[in-house]
Amino acid sequence: MGKIRETTLQIDLSALEHNYKYLRSKIAAETKFLAVVKAFAYGSDMVAIAKKMEQLGVDYLAVAYAKEGSLLRDAGIKTPILVLHPLPSNFDEIIDRCLEPSLYSRKIFKAFLEVAKAKHQKAYPMHIKFNTGLNRLGFNETDVDWVAEQLKVEKEIHVVSIFSHLAASEDLEEKSFSLDQINTFKKISENLTEKLGSTPMRHMLNTSGIINYAEAQFEMVRSGIGLYGYGNDAKIDAQLKPVASLKTIISQIHHIEANETVGYNRAFTSNSSRKTATLPLGHADGIGRQYGNGKASVLINGKKAPIIGNVCMDMIMVDVTGIDCQEGDEALVFGQNKSAEGFAQGAKTISYEILTAISQRVKREIIAS
Known part of the structure; x- marks a missing residue:
């Protein structure tokens, strides 16, 4: 999979085939x-x-x-x-x-x-x-x-x-x-x-x-x-492969001081010097406001970056303090190495909701098997 340059939902057809064959193995041939x-x-x-x-x-x-x-x-x-x-x-x-x-x-x-x-x-x-x-x-x-x-x-x-x-x-x-x-x-x-x-x-x-x-x-x-790629059970999930991976990039990095706030309604207040990253997706893309204020996170260079403040229509801000990253780096919302079920659980919902919520304005990229 090549490096993305915008918010993209990658769809892996080889994962789909794997899941189909796994489920077929549980039933009779006829x-x-x-x-x-x-x-x-x-x-x-x-x-x-x-x-x-x-x-x-x-x-x-x-x-x-x-x-x-x-x-x-x-x-x-x-x-x-x-x-x-x-x-x-x-x-x-x-x-x-x-x-x-x-x-x-x-x-x-x-x-x-x-x-x-x-x-x-x-x-x-x-x-x-x-x-x-x-x-x-x-x-x-x-x-x-x-x-x-x-x-x-x-x-x-x-x-x-x-x-x-x-x-x-x-x-x-x-x-x-x-x-x-x-x-x-x-x-x-x-x-x-x-x-x-x-x-x-x-x-x-x-x-x-x-x-x-x-x-x-x-x-x-x-x-x-x-x-x-989801079986409503952690043991089954381990046997399946997520088909969809939602990825985006860092648009801008900010350095903020103690007592500075982030986002609408000043929902996040920093208690120390922090580094934040703004990502180009928001509730118009399917990342609802329920995922804000630390309820969910993304992966940037293999490290967890929690969403801070309120989710905006087209943007989210994440805390990247301690993460070696720069503008243009990739962020994984969910996918092969980060379960949509896990992302959803922080907001007390289920994988079905986050998966089906992804807006049609998000670019789709088909990864052929």
Whole structure:
């Protein structure tokens, strides 16, 4: 990787391949794999990630909204794409772009069916989501008979899979709850397939589910955060490689005296002579104000430099006292040698948030495998 000259998010496709192969090693060879690439592929580069996953032979991709799926189709992606949270206003686009919606309520089911009929579809692929305890989206167990009756009668649509989502797969203290969810899903899927007389794919496991509940892999698994290098567990993180590395440079160095202040609202007051560095990224780039005032740090020449004062829109200031550095030197916010999970923990949040927050104005650099 060459030296950067501006704030850059480097995306390492060899790390992505490593993570995919690691997660695949945890499931049976015949089990299908769905890669979640929503939210710009967890803040990285959705097209580059999707193309690499397609090259690796992934069976499905998943996005949150139709627009994301359309962007992938525009980029030439042919792999089936599941839209996890389709909205009625996008149903025409979903069909026009050959995307596959998750239908999660009677209202959504009827609305999509109406569009499918208007477009003269026959056996259009879609997926049925059941709520087993996350209480976010999904049909309830009591809806099985209704769903089965609709699918028997309506020929415009065809169910490719039935699925659900674990609420706490990473937390083994919630194992009994997760097992209850799995058992409920088994009951729902067996009931529905019996009534349909057919066997759609089933999938329930997310990244932590693959690690902790591989016995419930059914016909397909889904992974998002694990593909990007984080497994919600330090032991698993050690087996994965962060895909994204956020780097920036030192714009200016200041020498301040005791009792001088730094930044907006004079949030930091020096208690001695200090050396500070200003870096060109801020809350408009995804480094929220919660990371300021010592809650997080960057690495400069291998040494930790805490963020001081309030995070600005386009800049942060860090304490580089005792660090041999100069203007133009590189600073690592997170990446291969500094976990995004660790960066996030200082502000009492999670890797998902910092990764997906990185602004689209930050330059992306693809490191090909």
